[in-house]
Amino acid sequence: MNIEFTAEDESFRSEVRAFLEGSVDPRTRAKVRAGIELDKQEVVDWVRVLHARGWSVPHWPSEWGGAGWTLLQQMIYRELVYEVGVPEAPSFGMSMVGPVIYTFGSQEQKKRFLPRIANLDDWWCQGFSEPGAGSDLASLRATARRDLHGNWVLDGQKTWTTLAQHADWIFVLARTNLDASRKQEGISFLLVNMRSPGITVRPLRTIDGGHEINEVFFDGVVVPADQLVGEENKGWTYAKFLLGNERIGQARVGFTKARLRRIRTLIARLRGGPGYAEFEHRLLKLEVELRALEMTQLRMLAAAEGQVPPTFASVLKIKGSETLQAATELLYDVAGIAALAGPGQHGGAPRDADEELIAMAAASYFNNRKVSIYGGTNEIQRNIIAQAVLGS
Amino acid sequence: MNFDFTPEQQLLQDSLRRLLKDHYGAEARRQYARSGDGFSRDMWQRYAEMGLLALPFPQDLGGLDASPVETLVTMQAFGRSLALEPYLESVVLGGGLLRRLAPPAMQADLIPRIADGSLVLAFAHEGSEAPGSYVSAERVDSGFRLRGRVPLAVAGAAAQQLLVPARCDGRVAVLLVDRNIENLSVRAFQLHDGTSAAELRFDGVLVDHACLVSEDAADAIGRVTDEANAAICSEIVGAMEEAFELTRDYLRTRKQFGVAIGSFQTLRHRLADMVVHLEHARSMAILAIMRCGSDDRVERESAVSSAKVQIAGAARALGQSAIQLHGGIGMTEEYSLGHLFMRMESLAKRLGGADAHLARLAGIHGDADTAVM
Numbered sequence: 212m213n214i215e216f217t218a219e220d221e222s223f224r225s226e227v228r229a230f231l232e233g234s235v236d237p238r239t240r241a242k243v244r245a246g247i248e249l250d251k252q253e254v255v256d257w258v259r260v261l262h263a264r265g266w267s268v269p270h271w272p273s274e275w276g277g278a279g280w281t282l283l284q285q286m287i288y289r290e291l292v293y294e295v296g297v298p299e300a301p302s303f304g305m306s307m308v309g310p311v312i313y314t315f316g317s318q319e320q321k322k323r324f325l326p327r328i329a330n331l332d333d334w335w336c337q338g339f340s341e342p343g344a345g346s347d348l349a350s351l352r353a354t355a356r357r358d359l360h361g362n363w364v365l366d367g368q369k370t371w372t373t374l375a376q377h378a379d380w381i382f383v384l385a386r387t388n389l390d391a392s393r394k395q396e397g398i399s400f401l402l403v404n405m406r407s408p409g410i411t412v413r414p415l416r417t418i419d420g421g422h423e424i425n426e427v428f429f430d431g432v433v434v435p436a437d438q439l440v441g442e443e444n445k446g447w448t449y450a451k452f453l454l455g456n457e458r459i460g461q462a463r464v465g466f467t468k469a470r471l472r473r474i475r476t477l478i479a480r481l482r483g484g485p486g487y488a489e490f491e492h493r494l495l496k497l498e499v500e501l502r503a504l505e506m507t508q509l510r511m512l513a514a515a516e517g518q519v520p521p522t523f524a525s526v527l528k529i530k531g532s533e534t535l536q537a538a539t540e541l542l543y544d545v546a547g548i549a550a551l552a553g554p555g556q557h558g559g560a561p562r563d564a565d566e567e568l569i570a571m572a573a574a575s576y577f578n579n580r581k582v583s584i585y586g587g588t589n590e591i592q593r594n595i596i597a598q599a600v601l602g603s
Numbered sequence: 604m605n606f607d608f609t610p611e612q613q614l615l616q617d618s619l620r621r622l623l624k625d626h627y628g629a630e631a632r633r634q635y636a637r638s639g640d641g642f643s644r645d646m647w648q649r650y651a652e653m654g655l656l657a658l659p660f661p662q663d664l665g666g667l668d669a670s671p672v673e674t675l676v677t678m679q680a681f682g683r684s685l686a687l688e689p690y691l692e693s694v695v696l697g698g699g700l701l702r703r704l705a706p707p708a709m710q711a712d713l714i715p716r717i718a719d720g721s722l723v724l725a726f727a728h729e730g731s732e733a734p735g736s737y738v739s740a741e742r743v744d745s746g747f748r749l750r751g752r753v754p755l756a757v758a759g760a761a762a763q764q765l766l767v768p769a770r771c772d773g774r775v776a777v778l779l780v781d782r783n784i785e786n787l788s789v790r791a792f793q794l795h796d797g798t799s800a801a802e803l804r805f806d807g808v809l810v811d812h813a814c815l816v817s818e819d820a821a822d823a824i825g826r827v828t829d830e831a832n833a834a835i836c837s838e839i840v841g842a843m844e845e846a847f848e849l850t851r852d853y854l855r856t857r858k859q860f861g862v863a864i865g866s867f868q869t870l871r872h873r874l875a876d877m878v879v880h881l882e883h884a885r886s887m888a889i890l891a892i893m894r895c896g897s898d899d900r901v902e903r904e905s906a907v908s909s910a911k912v913q914i915a916g917a918a919r920a921l922g923q924s925a926i927q928l929h930g931g932i933g934m935t936e937e938y939s940l941g942h943l944f945m946r947m948e949s950l951a952k953r954l955g956g957a958d959a960h961l962a963r964l965a966g967i968h969g970d971a972d973t974a975v976m
Contacts, residue, residue: 345930347859371931417934418941419795485731486958540919548730548755548952551800556792558802573795577945580926581934588930590869 246571258331290465304328304335315441338383355385363434375425400446419578462531525592543576623684640761641799642687651720665715682841689758697724699827704817725762731959740769746811759801760791833895880917908960915951
C-alpha cells in the first residue's frame, strides 16, 4: 500500500497551479473569490484559455480533446480550481452530454457537437427534471412524437434547468413510446437547439436571491431526426450512464477545503472573544470530516476501473454535501449579525478577504441547502447504498 | 398548573390569524417590503385598532394591562405570517425601555402614541456586543454630543424616534433621538429575510438634555432585552408551525413513484422529528415568556437563554428538514417556505445568537451547584 502522491503528481500540481495563477483575469478571479455571479462571457473567455492549453476537457478521450490525465490528476486539477479561484467550467456540456455523445452518439454527432462543447462555443443545459418528475425521473411526461418528415415534435416542461438563460443547447429526456410496458423503456435522449421556435425560458429565483435555475417550456418544438442520440426508446440507459459518470466533483471536496481555509482565518480574528472556543471546535470537526472525505475520494479514484464498489459515489455525495452545508452553516454563525444584510445590502465594497467572506455568508448558507437535494437527493443516495449492501 | 389560553387569548389568536391570513398573502407581503417603510402602515393601524400595540402598557397610559401570554399569541401569529411590522422593536423594546427608564412625563407623552400607532420607535442596538459599545455621548452645555456607528438598528429607517444606548461617564445612558436630526446619517437596507433595517452614523449629533431617557440604563436594557428575546422565541415558534404545516401538507399531496411521498418511512420519521422539535420549542417559548419578567436574575436569564438556545437549534433543524422534504420547490423564492426558514434564522441571531446565550448560561451555571434546571 502507498498513500502518497507520486513525484509526477506533485510536479503536475505545480505546473497546473502556475498555469492557472498566471492565466486567469484578476478581475474574474476577484469575483470568484467574492462569490459574485460571473457573466456568461467571463466563463466563456476562461474556458477558451483552458482550451488553448488543451485542458478544457482533460477527462475526454484524446481523440476529442482529452489530455490523458489520470483520475488522480483530474482531482488535483479540480482542487486547484477552487484553491486558486478560477471559474468552474459548466459541467452540463463537458461532463454530462459530452460523454454521452462520444459514448453513444453517431460519428456525425460527435464531429458536430464535441469540438463546440470543448471550446464552449455551445453552452448546454439539462432537460431532465419536471415538476412531477424529481426523484421519480422515469415518470417524466415531456413527449416527442414523429412528424410527417420523420423529425420529432417536442412538448412539455422541464424545471430546475441550471443556467438555461445562457444556454445554446439543451439535452432532453422525452417520452417517445407511450405504450412501453415499463416507463423507463419509452424514453429517448434528444439534443435540442435553444433557439428553436416554441421554447420559452422562465427564471426561477432561489431563496438566496440568485438566478441560476429556470423552467423551460416546449410547445411543438421541432427537433431534427439526426438529433436523437443512439436508439429511440433507449434514452434511459444513456441517462443512467450520464448520472453515474460524474465521479469527480460530486463531493465538492476542493470547494469545501478552500472555504474552510477562509473560515479558519476569520475565526482566528475572534480569538479571545466569547464563543471562540465553540467555533474553533466546530471548525476542527469539519476539518476532520474533510480529511476523511479526501481519503475516501482518493480510495475511490485510485481503484482500478470497474473495481469501484457501487456504494462509493453515494457515500461521497452524502458526506460531501453534508460537510459543505455544515461549513456554510458555521460561516453564517461566525459572521454574527454582519451576515444579516440581504444580497447587495451590505453598504460599500468589502475591505478585505474576511469582509468578503462575511458578505457572502447568508447567501451561501441558504443557497447550499440545495446540495443535499440535487444530483439525486441524499435520501435516494441512502436507498442506493442500502440496496447495494442488503441486496434488495 | 395550566398551559391553556383563556377564552380572550384564544379570541385574540383567532382574530389576529384571520386578519393576517386575509391581508398577508405572498404578493401583499412583497409589496409591503418594497414600500418606503418596508412594512405596511395600513396593517400597523389595523393592529392599533385591535389594541395590539397597547397590550403590554398600563391602562392609565392608554394600554390594556395584558399579560405576557398575549405577547406570545401576538408574536406567534406574526411569525406564522412573516409580518414585517416593527412590533418587537416599537412595542416590546421601545415601549419596554421607556416604561423602565423614562421620566413619568416622557412616558405620558410617548406611550399612548405607541399604543395608538402614531409613534414608531427603534432601538439603536443589535447583536451580542454590550449596549453602549457603538456610540459615545459626551456632555456639552446644551446636552450631549453623540459619536459612533451602529451597524444594525432594525426598523431604524422607518422609525420616527430612536432609543440610543451610549456610553457616558463610564455608564450606559439611553437617549431619545429624532431620526431626522442633523448629523445623523441613516442608511436603510433590508435583511435577508426582508425585514427593514438601518445602519446609523452619529457624526457629532447634538441632542438637548430633555432627550436623556436615563443615565444608567445597563440593567434595564438587560431586562428589556430578556423580554424581547422571549418575544422573539414566540415569533420563531409561529414560523416553525407554519413551516411544519406546509411540509405535512406537501408530504400528503406530493406523489412520486405512484404514491404520496408521505408514505416513505424515512420521510415520515423526519416529519415526526419536526414535531418533536416543534413541541420543545413551544414549551420553551412558554417558559421564556412566563419568566422573562421575573425579578430573580438567575431564574430570568437562565429561562430566556435556555429558550433561545433550544429554539435556535430546533428551528434550524426543523427548517432545514422542511426544505429537504420539499425538494427543489423548497429552494424557490416563489414559495413561502424559504422565507419562513430565513426568518427563523434571522430572528435566532438577533439580540444574541445561540452562541452568545450559551456563553451566558455558562456564566450563570458554570458552578456545579447551579444546573440549568
